[in-house]
Amino acid sequence: MSRLMKRGGGGADPLVASRELTAVSADGSRLHVEVYGAEDAPALVLAHGWTCSTEFWAAQIRELAGDYRVVVYDQRGHGRSPAVGRGGYSTDALADDLEAVLAAALEPGEKAVLAGHSMGGMTMMAAAGRRGFREHAAAVLLCSTGSSRLVAESLVLPMRAGRVRTRITRAVLGARAPLGPVTPLSKKILKYATMGPGSPPERVAECARIVHACPRAVRVAWSHVLAELDLDAGVRELAVPTAFIAGTADRLTPLAGARAVAAALPDSLGLVELTGIGHMTPVEAPEAVTAKLRELVTTYVVGASSALEEEAV
Numbered sequence: 001m002s003r004l005m006k007r008g009g010g011g012a013d014p015l016v017a018s019r020e021l022t023a024v025s026a027d028g029s030r031l032h033v034e035v036y037g038a039e040d041a042p043a044l045v046l047a048h049g050w051t052c053s054t055e056f057w058a059a060q061i062r063e064l065a066g067d068y069r070v071v072v073y074d075q076r077g078h079g080r081s082p083a084v085g086r087g088g089y090s091t092d093a094l095a096d097d098l099e100a101v102l103a104a105a106l107e108p109g110e111k112a113v114l115a116g117h118s119m120g121g122m123t124m125m126a127a128a129g130r131r132g133f134r135e136h137a138a139a140v141l142l143c144s145t146g147s148s149r150l151v152a153e154s155l156v157l158p159m160r161a162g163r164v165r166t167r168i169t170r171a172v173l174g175a176r177a178p179l180g181p182v183t184p185l186s187k188k189i190l191k192y193a194t195m196g197p198g199s200p201p202e203r204v205a206e207c208a209r210i211v212h213a214c215p216r217a218v219r220v221a222w223s224h225v226l227a228e229l230d231l232d233a234g235v236r237e238l239a240v241p242t243a244f245i246a247g248t249a250d251r252l253t254p255l256a257g258a259r260a261v262a263a264a265l266p267d268s269l270g271l272v273e274l275t276g277i278g279h280m281t282p283v284e285a286p287e288a289v290t291a292k293l294r295e296l297v298t299t300y301v302v303g304a305s306s307a308l309e310e311e312a313v
Contacts, residue, residue, distance in 0.1 A: 015061050023073065023104035026096040027088060032080035033073040033101055036065035042301040043106060044293060045071040045136075047098065049118025049144075050222050051214040053079030056117065059286035060293060068297055071105045071112075073097075075119065077218030089221040091126040091231060098123050099132035111138035111304065113296045115289075117282055118253065119226065121145025125234035139269075139300035140242040141292055143281045144250055146257035147231040147264075155251040156193050174223040178216050182208045195278035196249040207280050235264045241300060243269040243292055247277030247284065 021033040034054055044064065048056045054072040061070050074081035076088065076097055084093075098114075106112060114137050116124045121142040127133040146153070151173065152166045159165040179186065182205070190211060191197075191204045242265045246258035255273065262271035272292065274285050282289045 015058065015065070021104050023097070023100040025076070025093070025100040027084075027093070029076050029084050029088060029093070029097070030082055031073050031076060031097055031101060033071065033105055035069060035071050035105060036061050037067075037069040039069065041067065041069040042297050043069045043071060043110065043112035044297060045073075045098075045102065045105065045112050045114045047073070047114070047116040047120030047123045048075060048078070049116075049120050050226060051078070051211045051219050052117070053210055053213065055079070055210050057282060060282060060290050063286075063290045064293060067294075071101070073101045075123075077221070078214060083215060083218050086221065089225050091122065091225065091229070091234075094119070094123040095127035095130055095133075098127045099130055102132050102136045106136050109135060111301055112136055113139050113141065113293060113301060115141035115143065115293060116145065117143040118145050118279065119222065122147070122226075122229065122231055125231040125238060128234045128237035128239070134240075137240045138304060139240055139296045140238060141289075141296060142242060142244045142261070143289060144246055144253055144258075144279045145261070146229075146253040147235050147261050148229055149257070150229055150253065151227050153254055153257055155254050170227050174220055174227065176216065176220055179212045179214075179219075182212050186212070192251075193279075194252060195280050195284055196247060196276045198276055199278065199280075199284055203280075203283050207283055232264070235261050236266065239266045241267050241269050241296075243296060244271040245274065245281055245285075245289060245292060246271060247274045247279065247281055249276055250279045252279040 017034040017036055019035040023031040023033050046057045053074050057072050064070050077083040122145055124140050125147055151170045154169050157165055157169055187204050187208045190208050244262045246255055248255055262268050274288055277284045
Protein backbone atom coordinates (compact mmCIF):
# COMPACT_ATOMS: atom_id res chain seq x y z
CA MET A 1 0.00 0.00 0.00
CA SER A 2 1.46 3.35 -1.01
CA ARG A 3 2.27 5.91 1.68
CA LEU A 4 2.78 9.64 1.29
CA MET A 5 4.29 11.34 4.33
CA LYS A 6 2.49 14.32 5.79
CA ARG A 7 4.42 17.56 5.92
CA GLY A 8 5.56 18.20 9.48
CA GLY A 9 5.11 15.87 12.42
CA GLY A 10 8.49 14.20 11.96
CA GLY A 11 7.23 11.76 9.37
CA ALA A 12 4.39 10.39 11.52
CA ASP A 13 0.89 9.50 10.35
CA PRO A 14 1.50 8.75 6.67
CA LEU A 15 -1.24 9.15 4.12
CA VAL A 16 -2.21 5.68 2.93
CA ALA A 17 -3.82 5.12 -0.45
CA SER A 18 -7.18 3.37 -0.31
CA ARG A 19 -6.43 1.73 -3.64
CA GLU A 20 -3.55 1.28 -6.08
CA LEU A 21 -4.02 0.67 -9.79
CA THR A 22 -1.94 0.07 -12.87
CA ALA A 23 -3.13 1.92 -15.96
CA VAL A 24 -1.90 0.67 -19.33
CA SER A 25 -1.30 3.33 -21.96
CA ALA A 26 -1.79 3.08 -25.71
CA ASP A 27 1.78 1.87 -26.31
CA GLY A 28 1.65 -0.65 -23.47
CA SER A 29 3.46 1.54 -20.95
CA ARG A 30 2.37 0.91 -17.37
CA LEU A 31 1.47 3.78 -15.05
CA HIS A 32 1.31 3.67 -11.27
CA VAL A 33 -1.96 5.15 -9.96
CA GLU A 34 -2.98 5.84 -6.36
CA VAL A 35 -6.51 6.61 -5.14
CA TYR A 36 -7.21 8.34 -1.82
CA GLY A 37 -10.63 8.76 -0.21
CA ALA A 38 -14.03 7.11 -0.48
CA GLU A 39 -14.94 5.34 -3.71
CA ASP A 40 -18.29 7.12 -4.01
CA ALA A 41 -16.90 10.63 -3.38
CA PRO A 42 -16.56 13.34 -6.06
CA ALA A 43 -13.29 12.89 -7.92
CA LEU A 44 -10.16 14.88 -8.69
CA VAL A 45 -7.30 13.67 -10.89
CA LEU A 46 -3.90 15.31 -10.33
CA ALA A 47 -0.97 15.17 -12.79
CA HIS A 48 2.48 16.17 -11.56
CA GLY A 49 5.25 17.90 -13.47
CA TRP A 50 8.70 17.17 -14.86
CA THR A 51 11.02 15.35 -12.40
CA CYS A 52 8.29 15.02 -9.75
CA SER A 53 5.98 12.19 -8.61
CA THR A 54 2.73 11.50 -6.78
CA GLU A 55 4.44 12.76 -3.61
CA PHE A 56 4.33 16.28 -5.02
CA TRP A 57 0.59 16.38 -4.23
CA ALA A 58 0.89 15.29 -0.57
CA ALA A 59 -0.54 18.55 0.82
CA GLN A 60 -3.56 18.43 -1.49
CA ILE A 61 -4.20 14.74 -0.73
CA ARG A 62 -4.00 15.41 3.00
CA GLU A 63 -6.55 18.23 2.86
CA LEU A 64 -8.95 16.87 0.24
CA ALA A 65 -9.12 13.09 0.61
CA GLY A 66 -11.50 13.36 3.55
CA ASP A 67 -14.16 14.88 1.31
CA TYR A 68 -13.23 13.75 -2.19
CA ARG A 69 -11.68 10.87 -4.10
CA VAL A 70 -8.21 12.05 -5.08
CA VAL A 71 -6.49 10.21 -7.93
CA VAL A 72 -2.77 10.77 -8.48
CA TYR A 73 -0.41 9.02 -10.86
CA ASP A 74 3.27 8.92 -11.76
CA GLN A 75 4.00 10.22 -15.24
CA ARG A 76 5.91 7.67 -17.32
CA GLY A 77 9.45 7.21 -16.05
CA HIS A 78 8.73 9.06 -12.81
CA GLY A 79 8.10 7.61 -9.36
CA ARG A 80 6.82 4.07 -9.67
CA SER A 81 5.92 4.25 -13.38
CA PRO A 82 8.63 2.47 -15.39
CA ALA A 83 10.83 4.27 -17.88
CA VAL A 84 10.21 3.63 -21.57
CA GLY A 85 12.31 3.46 -24.71
CA ARG A 86 13.89 6.55 -26.25
CA GLY A 87 10.95 7.17 -28.58
CA GLY A 88 8.35 6.84 -25.84
CA TYR A 89 8.51 10.42 -24.55
CA SER A 90 6.23 12.92 -26.29
CA THR A 91 3.20 15.12 -25.77
CA ASP A 92 1.10 12.42 -27.45
CA ALA A 93 2.34 10.01 -24.79
CA LEU A 94 1.28 12.46 -22.07
CA ALA A 95 -2.23 12.53 -23.56
CA ASP A 96 -2.33 8.74 -24.00
CA ASP A 97 -1.28 8.23 -20.39
CA LEU A 98 -3.89 10.60 -19.01
CA GLU A 99 -6.62 8.87 -21.00
CA ALA A 100 -5.45 5.51 -19.63
CA VAL A 101 -5.50 6.79 -16.04
CA LEU A 102 -8.99 8.27 -16.45
CA ALA A 103 -10.29 5.01 -17.89
CA ALA A 104 -8.73 2.97 -15.07
CA ALA A 105 -9.70 5.20 -12.13
CA LEU A 106 -13.12 6.59 -13.11
CA GLU A 107 -16.41 5.03 -14.09
CA PRO A 108 -17.56 5.48 -17.73
CA GLY A 109 -18.91 9.00 -18.13
CA GLU A 110 -17.91 10.04 -14.61
CA LYS A 111 -16.92 13.69 -14.38
CA ALA A 112 -13.96 14.92 -12.35
CA VAL A 113 -11.83 17.98 -11.86
CA LEU A 114 -8.47 17.49 -13.59
CA ALA A 115 -5.42 19.44 -12.42
CA GLY A 116 -1.88 19.58 -13.71
CA HIS A 117 1.27 21.25 -12.51
CA SER A 118 3.93 22.25 -15.08
CA MET A 119 4.25 19.20 -17.38
CA GLY A 120 1.00 17.99 -15.83
CA GLY A 121 -0.68 21.15 -17.13
CA MET A 122 0.85 20.47 -20.51
CA THR A 123 -0.72 17.01 -20.26
CA MET A 124 -4.14 18.67 -20.05
CA MET A 125 -3.39 20.78 -23.13
CA ALA A 126 -2.10 17.75 -25.06
CA ALA A 127 -5.19 15.71 -24.19
CA ALA A 128 -7.77 18.47 -24.63
CA GLY A 129 -9.10 17.14 -27.93
CA ARG A 130 -9.17 13.50 -26.87
CA ARG A 131 -12.42 11.60 -26.37
CA GLY A 132 -11.35 10.27 -22.96
CA PHE A 133 -10.53 13.74 -21.72
CA ARG A 134 -13.83 15.20 -22.86
CA GLU A 135 -15.72 12.28 -21.36
CA HIS A 136 -14.35 12.90 -17.88
CA ALA A 137 -13.25 16.55 -17.56
CA ALA A 138 -15.73 18.72 -15.66
CA ALA A 139 -13.19 21.50 -15.09
CA VAL A 140 -9.42 21.95 -15.17
CA LEU A 141 -6.85 23.66 -12.96
CA LEU A 142 -3.52 24.59 -14.55
CA CYS A 143 -0.65 25.35 -12.16
CA SER A 144 2.61 27.00 -13.22
CA THR A 145 2.70 25.83 -16.81
CA GLY A 146 3.08 27.01 -20.39
CA SER A 147 2.20 25.91 -23.89
CA SER A 148 5.24 26.82 -26.03
CA ARG A 149 8.62 28.63 -26.18
CA LEU A 150 9.55 27.34 -22.73
CA VAL A 151 13.32 27.51 -23.25
CA ALA A 152 13.31 30.88 -24.99
CA GLU A 153 11.15 32.48 -22.29
CA SER A 154 12.73 30.84 -19.25
CA LEU A 155 14.26 33.27 -16.76
CA VAL A 156 16.50 30.73 -15.03
CA LEU A 157 19.59 32.42 -16.47
CA PRO A 158 19.96 36.11 -15.57
CA MET A 159 20.80 37.13 -19.13
CA ARG A 160 19.22 39.22 -21.85
CA ALA A 161 16.71 37.27 -23.94
CA GLY A 162 18.03 36.00 -27.24
CA ARG A 163 19.73 33.12 -29.00
CA VAL A 164 22.64 32.85 -26.57
CA ARG A 165 20.41 32.64 -23.50
CA THR A 166 18.12 30.15 -25.24
CA ARG A 167 21.04 27.93 -26.26
CA ILE A 168 22.57 27.92 -22.77
CA THR A 169 19.20 27.39 -21.07
CA ARG A 170 18.54 24.40 -23.31
CA ALA A 171 21.91 22.93 -22.33
CA VAL A 172 21.32 23.51 -18.61
CA LEU A 173 17.81 22.05 -18.52
CA GLY A 174 18.89 19.06 -20.62
CA ALA A 175 22.18 18.44 -18.79
CA ARG A 176 23.08 14.76 -18.46
CA ALA A 177 25.02 15.21 -15.23
CA PRO A 178 23.49 13.27 -12.32
CA LEU A 179 21.85 15.41 -9.65
CA GLY A 180 23.39 13.25 -6.93
CA PRO A 181 22.41 13.41 -3.27
CA VAL A 182 20.53 16.35 -1.81
CA THR A 183 23.05 18.78 -0.32
CA PRO A 184 22.88 22.34 0.99
CA LEU A 185 24.28 23.55 -2.36
CA SER A 186 21.83 21.53 -4.46
CA LYS A 187 18.93 22.84 -2.39
CA LYS A 188 20.15 26.40 -2.91
CA ILE A 189 20.33 25.85 -6.69
CA LEU A 190 16.91 24.21 -6.80
CA LYS A 191 15.37 27.02 -4.78
CA TYR A 192 16.82 29.66 -7.09
CA ALA A 193 15.64 27.90 -10.26
CA THR A 194 12.22 26.67 -9.19
CA MET A 195 10.96 28.38 -6.02
CA GLY A 196 10.27 31.82 -4.64
CA PRO A 197 12.90 33.59 -2.50
CA GLY A 198 10.75 33.30 0.62
CA SER A 199 10.19 29.53 0.42
CA PRO A 200 10.66 27.90 3.84
CA PRO A 201 13.62 25.49 4.14
CA GLU A 202 11.37 22.48 4.79
CA ARG A 203 9.48 23.05 1.53
CA VAL A 204 12.73 23.49 -0.40
CA ALA A 205 13.97 20.23 1.11
CA GLU A 206 10.73 18.49 0.16
CA CYS A 207 11.01 19.58 -3.48
CA ALA A 208 14.70 18.67 -3.61
CA ARG A 209 14.03 15.17 -2.30
CA ILE A 210 11.35 14.59 -4.95
CA VAL A 211 13.27 16.10 -7.88
CA HIS A 212 16.56 14.33 -7.07
CA ALA A 213 14.74 10.98 -7.09
CA CYS A 214 13.91 11.33 -10.79
CA PRO A 215 16.14 9.06 -12.92
CA ARG A 216 18.66 11.00 -14.98
CA ALA A 217 17.73 9.39 -18.31
CA VAL A 218 14.05 10.20 -17.76
CA ARG A 219 14.82 13.78 -16.77
CA VAL A 220 16.89 14.28 -19.91
CA ALA A 221 14.39 12.59 -22.23
CA TRP A 222 11.53 14.78 -21.05
CA SER A 223 13.72 17.90 -21.21
CA HIS A 224 14.02 17.39 -24.98
CA VAL A 225 10.23 17.16 -25.30
CA LEU A 226 9.74 20.34 -23.27
CA ALA A 227 12.38 22.19 -25.26
CA GLU A 228 10.39 21.66 -28.48
CA LEU A 229 6.95 22.08 -26.92
CA ASP A 230 4.14 23.60 -28.98
CA LEU A 231 0.71 23.08 -27.45
CA ASP A 232 -0.89 26.38 -28.42
CA ALA A 233 -3.52 24.50 -30.42
CA GLY A 234 -4.26 22.36 -27.37
CA VAL A 235 -4.96 25.47 -25.31
CA ARG A 236 -7.61 26.51 -27.83
CA GLU A 237 -9.20 23.04 -27.57
CA LEU A 238 -9.38 23.14 -23.77
CA ALA A 239 -13.09 23.89 -23.91
CA VAL A 240 -14.04 23.17 -20.29
CA PRO A 241 -14.01 25.71 -17.44
CA THR A 242 -10.32 26.22 -16.73
CA ALA A 243 -8.63 28.09 -13.89
CA PHE A 244 -4.94 29.01 -13.74
CA ILE A 245 -2.64 29.56 -10.77
CA ALA A 246 0.86 30.97 -11.27
CA GLY A 247 3.58 32.55 -9.17
CA THR A 248 5.01 35.97 -9.92
CA ALA A 249 8.52 34.65 -9.16
CA ASP A 250 8.32 31.64 -11.51
CA ARG A 251 11.53 31.44 -13.56
CA LEU A 252 10.77 28.18 -15.39
CA THR A 253 7.36 29.11 -16.80
CA PRO A 254 7.21 32.87 -16.29
CA LEU A 255 4.05 34.85 -15.69
CA ALA A 256 3.94 36.30 -19.21
CA GLY A 257 3.36 32.82 -20.62
CA ALA A 258 0.68 32.07 -18.03
CA ARG A 259 -1.15 35.25 -18.94
CA ALA A 260 -1.02 34.33 -22.62
CA VAL A 261 -2.44 30.86 -21.99
CA ALA A 262 -5.18 32.19 -19.69
CA ALA A 263 -6.18 34.73 -22.33
CA ALA A 264 -6.38 32.06 -25.05
CA LEU A 265 -8.53 29.59 -23.09
CA PRO A 266 -12.04 29.17 -24.55
CA ASP A 267 -13.65 29.02 -21.09
CA SER A 268 -11.23 30.77 -18.77
CA LEU A 269 -12.03 31.14 -15.08
CA GLY A 270 -9.18 33.61 -14.71
CA LEU A 271 -5.58 33.62 -13.60
CA VAL A 272 -4.66 33.81 -9.91
CA GLU A 273 -1.22 35.41 -9.55
CA LEU A 274 0.56 34.48 -6.31
CA THR A 275 2.99 37.21 -5.29
CA GLY A 276 6.51 35.98 -4.53
CA ILE A 277 5.74 32.34 -5.32
CA GLY A 278 7.90 30.40 -7.75
CA HIS A 279 7.28 27.43 -10.02
CA MET A 280 6.40 24.80 -7.40
CA THR A 281 2.97 26.22 -6.51
CA PRO A 282 1.31 23.08 -5.02
CA VAL A 283 4.19 22.82 -2.51
CA GLU A 284 5.00 26.52 -2.09
CA ALA A 285 1.38 27.70 -1.80
CA PRO A 286 -0.59 24.56 -0.91
CA GLU A 287 -3.47 26.45 0.67
CA ALA A 288 -4.16 28.44 -2.50
CA VAL A 289 -4.00 25.39 -4.77
CA THR A 290 -6.12 23.28 -2.44
CA ALA A 291 -8.75 26.01 -2.06
CA LYS A 292 -9.06 26.37 -5.84
CA LEU A 293 -9.43 22.61 -6.28
CA ARG A 294 -12.13 22.51 -3.63
CA GLU A 295 -13.94 25.39 -5.33
CA LEU A 296 -13.84 23.68 -8.71
CA VAL A 297 -15.11 20.34 -7.39
CA THR A 298 -17.90 22.04 -5.45
CA THR A 299 -19.03 24.03 -8.48
CA TYR A 300 -18.47 21.73 -11.43
CA VAL A 301 -18.79 18.20 -10.01
CA VAL A 302 -20.95 18.38 -6.89
CA GLY A 303 -23.01 21.32 -8.13
CA ALA A 304 -23.48 19.90 -11.61
CA SER A 305 -24.53 16.54 -10.19
CA SER A 306 -27.09 18.17 -7.90
CA ALA A 307 -28.51 20.16 -10.82
CA LEU A 308 -28.92 17.00 -12.91
CA GLU A 309 -30.70 15.26 -10.03
CA GLU A 310 -33.11 18.17 -9.66
CA GLU A 311 -33.86 18.10 -13.40
CA ALA A 312 -34.56 14.37 -13.21
CA VAL A 313 -37.09 14.94 -10.44
